[in-house]
Amino acid sequence: MKTFLARRALTSLVTFIAIITIVFILARATGDPLTELENDPRISPATIAAIKAAFGLDKPLHQQYLSYLANLLRGDFGYSLHYKEPVARVITQRLPYTLALLVPSITLSNYLAYVIGIEVGWRRGSRLDSVFMSVSMFIRSTPYFWLAIVFLYVFSVVLGVTPLFGAVTPGRRFEWSLDWLLDYLWHYALPFTVLTFRGFLAELIYVRNVTVDILGEDFVTTAVARGLPERYVKRRYVARNAMLPIVTVLGMRYAFIIDGAILTETVFSYPGTGRLVYEAIFNRDFWLLQGAVVILAASVIIVNLVIDLLYAYLDPRVRYR
């Protein structure tokens, strides 16, 4: 177990270094972080030069790279030129909105996909199976943002039961009160429903296929032949063995939270990190974008590591290999 841990931690570290290096190269190769300022006629070239010196942009590349690494180690992600605030602070202000929306949504949709997927797989070849398969394939082929627009149209425009945009009523500031919470939940309902609905149906097919795969195993045939009750076989033989591949795939969804967040938050004008990334690109807010991608990459790697540990816990064969 110890060597397994050490090896996994080392791979994660190498992956992380590779990613931040790619981000650094990509950023330096493709854009000048000060474009926004340079295009502003009110700022003199001397000021720009001073800013460049202050941020170390006048130094050779390898020195910039080293100080970039050193800054990251200190938790310094740079300075957002658009928000005039440190990147870390801008991101931490927006992160709670994204996490509060996506973590419960992914958890609920994973749970539904797991429980219902096993039932559907168990009834493979039945009408129920065909219906769920077709719906699942259709829903996973719909664009996220389109589904969100359709929901928005039906519930907010036609029925008028949910708000059109935002995480709270515009102008409202955060406070610890029931009133604020109700307003928040009212705005929360629709994006949460869209994400959960799509996530559940998109993953259902995977759980179903894993289940069907396991049903073909000899030990299941044996268990059925021994006359064990159906519920017992389903729970102890199928569901339990389906858990391994499912933990890996459904667990990874936490790592890719941001993929869904960028599009959903854009449609609903939700003030989370997904929308932040989107805005950073259009504002050419270079350090903000870089910082966001590094933080996201780190979270992907951490989730990956946690899943691997969980996997090792669930499957002793991995531990003792």
Place this chain on the structure above:
Amino acid sequence: MRSILREALHTLFRNKLGLAGFSILLAFSLMAVLADVLASYDPYEVVGPPYSPPSDKFPLGTNDIGQDIFSEFVYGSRVSLYVGLTAPLIASVLGTLLGLASGYLGGLVDEFVVGAVDVMLALPSLPLIVVLAAYLGPSLNNIILILAFFGWSGFARVVRAQVLSLRERPYVEAARAVGASGPRIMFKHILPHVIPLIMANIVLGATSAILTEAGLSFLGLGDPTVKSWGQILRRAQAGHALDQGLWLWVFVPGLGIALLGTGFTLLGMAIEERVNPRLRFTRR
């Protein structure tokens, strides 16, 4: 070649869902080929007043500058099919070569490819695709290359795993014993067995390529000169289609994407089932 074709037809007609997928793809392909006949107007031409409601003349209405939305939709099928097929195809060539080399040669090459695949899988793909699309500039072919760059790792992993199991088979050993060269064994003896699996993955990858192109277009990072379904949706959103009561403008292109994606998924899963018989529907 003939036997592959016969096998493919056989697979198709025995699997109802696969046949359904094939029919959907056939319908959209016909739409793309016959676009000049089906569409009454040039999708780039201003043919009516802006925001016209659906009518006999304009089945889905006109957009914010008076172009016919139905014609846009018909021509859009060409773009979606083009993106859906080229991006995974390029990714598969890259991934297959790396997977073959990695699995067959082993050693340092293997270490390197496996490491690169691990890094690719841990990359937050959409933010990076968004960054790349923003910096490289809006062009359809740029987007296809970006999609291919983020898609090769899946192919490399699948091919490598297959090669690892195939290389120990007696027939490969026999080929080696009679003096076949490494490249010959890889391409002549191993590759043909991996191709069905690669095909399944290309077809399955088409859906996600189409979805990503649509997403990028929606975010304003697509190619504004090409009328893809994603671009129509972006225009609809920017032109406040729903406020104008033109819900078909939003509904139809999205439905097109979803149906085309379903077609690809159904066909891909039918091929996959054929390759991996354990997944086959067993009728109890």
